[in-house]
Amino acid sequence: MALKSFFTVGKPRGFNYQPRYYDERKEAARNREARIRRELGLSSDQEQYIPNIRGQFQSARHHTAASGKRSSGRTLIIALMLVAICYMLLQRPELARIFGLAQ
Numbered sequence: 364m365a366l367k368s369f370f371t372v373g374k375p376r377g378f379n380y381q382p383r384y385y386d387e388r389k390e391a392a393r394n395r396e397a398r399i400r401r402e403l404g405l406s407s408d409q410e411q412y413i414p415n416i417r418g419q420f421q422s423a424r425h426h427t428a429a430s431g432k433r434s435s436g437r438t439l440i441i442a443l444m445l446v447a448i449c450y451m452l453l454q455r456p457e458l459a460r461i462f463g464l465a466q
Contacts, residue, residue, distance in 0.1 A: 452459045 452462070
């Protein structure tokens with residue numbers, strides 16, 4: 364039985380968004396005003412949204428490349444430190460005895 368429960372996948376939790384504040388009258392008035400403006404052919408005060416997808420992708424690529432370089436540099440430093448510690452322990456048996464690694 365324990366093996367069966369290990370392979371079963373649980374159901375995801377449902378999404379339950381509840382807004383903190385919602386003014387139904389204000390929303391209805393905004394929708395009426397937008398509908399009337401469309402019917403009369405009046406332009407709205409808001410400018411049309413033009414996405415800058417190219418710039419967003421380039422900045423995200425730059426960000427991930429920079430963090431990857433830092434991560435690989437950090438890994439290299441840690442690896443070199445571990446190699447140096449192992450080398451010191453192998454060359455000096457008294458250090459290994461201090462740390463309880465040799466008898």
